[in-house]
Amino acid sequence: METNHITQIVLNALSLTNESRPSTHQIPLTDTTVLFGQNGHLDSMALVALLMDIEDALQEQSIDVSLSDEKAMSMSRSPFKDIPSISQYIHDVIAAQA
């Protein structure tokens, strides 16, 4: 799957997150926005929900993957830091499964 396409799925999932958040807590959809980690917009609960939303969106395209296995948690550079890193991580997970 193209990285662009994956990034679009991540952006869609983030806009779903935004739709359930008050206007004061909207997440800017830019490459430099920190999602998870120090000064991140998401706490662990919100990250779990986001990953599940992305999994649901991938499943709609018949791609069945788990984005939150032990491996992701122990990577030295968190794959959940920002939109580019999440997109790259999803790309790698799908590629590894293919």
Add this chain to the structure above:
Amino acid sequence: MRIDFLKAKMREAGAADAVAIGENCISYQVLSERLDYWQAYLQNSAIPAGAVVSIKGDYSADAIALFLALADYKAIIIPLSNDSATQFDEFSEIGQVEYEFVAVDNEYQLNATQTKADHVIYQQIRQKGTPGLVLFSSGSTGKSKAIVHDLEALLAKFTVPRNTMRTVLFLQFDHIGGINTLLYTLANQGMAIIPENRRPITVCKAIETHKGEVLPTSPTFLNLLLLSGAAHESDLSTLKLVTYGTEPMPASTLEAMNKHFPQIRMLQTYGLSEVGILRSKSRDSDSLWVKVGGEDYQTKIVDGKLCIKSKSAMLGYLNAPSPFDEDGYMNTGDQVEQDGEWIRILGRESEIINVGGEKVYPAEVESVVLQLDGVEDVAVYSLKHPITGMTVAAEIKITTGESLREFKVRLRNHCAKLIPAFKVPSKITLIDQYTHNARFKRMRKRTA
């Protein structure tokens, strides 16, 4: 024999209606005659006293008469209703069934299985010379356990006279609640109303037709009753009391019941197949606080969990170790909150979802989800997750035709106003089927 007491009560009631199945009413006299028939049948059969005998089939005059005749004959009875038809073989094997009565076109056929029932608990019952009863737990929180009761001891509490009521027999006689309602009704010369099925409209029509006064049921069924509109299409003015148990009541369902049916008293009951049904008192019709106990029961709370000691407790499990402590208390596994003599049942310890160290009770989340328009049914359960240990997942049946994405937004915005973020379901699955089992209890066990 306590069954003699029951027989005397039944004969005395004569032409009064004992059982209504669909439109058909059976009088106490006819039921007594069927009991005579089955007693004679057993006397002339090859079945020895103390034999393990199953009755496969749903309620009928004959099923009830046969049950009582077997009790009088001091058999060990395993009632198997069609609710558990898929587990008949498993249950028959665990229960070491020696003889089985199978309902075929309203007639019972007797089969001998060539099994020898030699379980140590069965030997105890035979030595005491009392009838036995084996019930299976529903397996909603694990593997089904075979629970053996001394039926004579179970019957004891029904010798105290109580109100004569027309009661819906909602649960089958392979469930402690069904047995309890049946024996209570017969012992007090009341009428047992057996709906042809447990669809809300059928149950409501049965109440209307037979002027039902009491409906013992589960919160899940009450929720369906409200949503289906069946209650408004039927005349339920005779209904005085609704009792609910078997699972925690969502506050939203209780509130809706009180709003729609202010004349009906809502009473929470508390029972377990292992210890029987406790007498209970709700603080108010709209309260989830309850006092449980009664003459034959003692309770204590250990580590927040309710423990019960009962005079009519089971003798033991056939396929699991004894759950009683040295003082005879059984830990129910139900986590409760306490306020003096009142308790509030939060849910089963095994169903608690631990999200990053925070406890979530499925019933509380279900209650919030059920408040949303268009939500027909929901089951909340735990999903393992490497980030938070566990996370809250929900299977939801909706009637709005929304997409998963549309529904998620609505659900999350609703939940955000009412519960902390860690309780909001992160995994949401829209489903087509209801989440409850044949006994109208939500099934929350999922294979992750």
